[in-house]
Amino acid sequence: MKYRIQQEAREGTMLLNMGPSHPAMHGTTRIMLELDGEKVVNCELEMGYLHRGFEKICESKTYFNMLIYTDRMNYVSPLINNTGYVMALEKMLGIEVPERSQYIRVILNEFSRVCDHLTALAAMCMECGAFTVFLYMMKAREYIWDLMEQTTGARMTTSFIRVGGVRSDFPADWKETTQIAIDETRKVLKDCHGLMSKNKIFLNRTRDVAVVTPELAINYGWTGPCLRSTGVNYDVRKAFPYLVYDQLDFEIPLGERGDNFDRYMVRMQEMEQSLRMVEQCMAKIPKPSSPYSSDGRGLDPAEAISASRTKKPGQGIRLSPNLEGTEKGKYPGILAGKKYIVPPKEDTYTNIEGLINHFKFFMRGHGIRPPKGEVYFSVEGGSGELGFYIISNGTDKPYRLHLRAPCFHIVAALEELVRGHFVADIIPTFGSMNMIGGELDR
Amino acid sequence: MAISKEKVLEDLKQKFSDNILEITAQFGDDIICIKKEALLDIVNFLREEPYAFTMLLDLTCVDYMGEEERFEMVYHLFSLSNKLRLRFKTRLSEDDCKIDSLTPIFKNANWLEREAYDMFGVHFEGHPYLRRLFMYDGFEGHPLRKDYPLHKHQPKIPLRK
Incomplete structure (x- = not known):
């Protein structure tokens, strides 16, 4: 199928292509132009070059x-x-x-x-x-x-x-x-x-x-x-x-x-x-609601798990910055709706209810519904x-x-x-x- | 003088009693289900004062595969002076996947309808230039239909001479 600009092209004009790879196109967009000298007679935009579905x-x-x-x-x-x-x-x-x-x-x-x-x-x-x-x-x-x-x-x-x-x-x-x-x-x-x-x-x-x-x-x-x-x-x-x-x-x-x-x-x-x-x-x-602390103390996840076998560890869990999860005492009063937030990692690592909550959040068919x-x-x-x-x-x-x-x-x-x-x-x-x-x- | 939402819905019900199937509300948004033949009339009616729904906020399509009338067109209209948003929905069947184009009324309907055509294969009657918007010529199928697999491969198309 011919482009609209081609169908409508007049005699004696020039068709010019700007983009998709053009420094002024802020990304990738193609502007098709019909020019009479330097005047734009007609213009058509083609996009979808960044379409990711x-x-x-x-x-x-x-x-x-x-x-x-x-x-x-x-x-x-x-x-x-x-x-x-x-x-x-x-x-x-x-x-x-x-x-x-x-x-x-x-x-x-x-x-x-x-x-x-x-x-x-x-x-x-x-x-x-x-x-x-x-x-x-x-x-x-x-x-x-x-x-x-x-x-x-x-x-x-x-x-x-x-x-x-x-x-x-x-x-x-x-x-x-x-x-x-x-x-x-x-x-x-x-x-x-x-x-x-x-x-x-x-x-x-x-x-x-x-x-x-x-x-x-x-x-x-x-x-x-x-x-x-x-x-x-x-x-x-x-x-x-x-x-x-x-x-x-x-x-x-x-x-x-x-x-x-x-x-x-x-x-x-x-x-x-x-x-x-x-x-x-x-x-x-x-x-x-309670002051922010980032003293860096805390247990490694493995330590926390072994500590939890005998009693609840009092310290927080040291998390890799790549790991998702709120740390219970660290971020108070900024999240609502217990069912819909990622369960605190302390609980996930150290008690069974926390672990269940974690799975309930991330399992297929559960989580935010x-x-x-x-x-x-x-x-x-x-x-x-x-x-x-x-x-x-x-x-x-x-x-x-x-x-x-x-x-x-x-x-x-x-x-x-x-x-x-x-x-x-x-x-x-x-x-x-x-x-x-x-x-x-x- | 701003007009209330209840008044707009009341007037609509009176004027288009045959063509409005249902008026509901969900999560605070008002939804009006209409017959597809009445779309242009209703939009034209609402464009006039005092309703002044002069902006087409959004236009999209939803695929309810397996249902008798498969596609649902969704229009969001917005009235600047009354600060009201309304959502209009109308159903299309797969065999007769056609609806009147809104391009004579709203200029942004041009691209929005091209997108809906590209993604769902809905035809808009009266559209001046119904061509795929995001996909290329030679793309097979309509990607947002529910029967289009997520990882489908497309055939290679030859370079244009």
Whole structure:
């Protein structure tokens, strides 16, 4: 079958291929262009180069196993994906999450959003020629990832948000790390504002390029910063508040014209709002029910097993960092719903009930089994409304899972937006949409 | 003036009493099962003020293999001014796997329907360019159908000349 662009090709025009392997394609997407000189007459997008069959795989994995797949959807802000998925399940299971872990979730979510915006803008600015901005923003991201790494143990594939709460509490010195991340990000934002926001070259390339009207944006199902850049005030955090967002004070930055520059500017302002929210959370977060200790003492699993033959060992188990499991006394008050959390390793190793609980959680046909039915839950992701539609048939595997990827709807508009513009305009337009391959192709 | 969810459902029931099979709610989400012939009418009706369901949030398909009407199309509509989400479902049988396309109303339906066609083999009548979205030309079968094995190998396709 011929491509649409081939069928519609006019005489005297040139067909040009951008991508799939092209530095400005942020992943692998193929843009087919019909050019008249340097003007884009027609455009068609081909995708699926990163299609990994996410939805098909999910149907054969248990709810617990699937969490790691959600990291790989929007790999720039995996914590938001985790949150979306886990909260959809919690909606089905009816779990109320402890307050402290709600705050932990919000802090990590907002930092992820900053990371997401930083990455999107860094790439967009770099493609417009501002390599300095790219490096500055990557630097800010590193400070944020310091906190993420300390807390979750990973930079990108975190799998940190769990059904019932979060996997672990913050490390002891998290407030200092967070403060450094906030301060450094603010500095970078200020520098980047100075470098880009009134930059003639940048303005020429982005102002009034690829203008989207509010009606068109809504018709395309745009959400997130791209929709707000057209002046439509819709944010899932305000419209359908989840976690503790209704207790936080933040504003929704809006654009006026809906062009590339507004999409840039809304993201810049949103980052500031996210940092504000993190600061509020730092002040408001409830104290842990018992102080965090990481003295490193503890028994090796083998020792614990032999000790348990005579009496219950009083010490914790020393776990390999690769091993999954909460350590009972270490992470108090951040997990709810006893049935749905990984049983503490102390119990698994040292008493029979704990061992049974462990098997009951991981055995096929057991573990997390939401009631029959279907649910849609969405959170505000980095580039828009990230929704999970899950159908459960009462077993430990989802019958069907569908991800509403925000950038899917946004990128769908590209074909229409670049028509009539120059080839060079495609680059900032595509950059301002924040296309994430993992999410788009799933 | 925002309109309440109950009012929307009430009006729908009155206007389309023949075409609405069931209105239920699950986990706080409202589900409206409709006949597939009425899809375009209902969507057009809800697009108007005061309902203003102007955004197609999501469109997907579910395969209930073994049931009489095998495929279920699921539409999520969203009203920005009223902050309401509604889920519409309609069933298709395997022999008559066709439904009206929403492309004249919503522009993002273009890709969403292509995805559903690619993954489930549902045909959308009136779609301007029904072509596989994620898979390539020459791919055999529809991967998200329940009878498509997880580890199925595809035949190699020759390089295009």
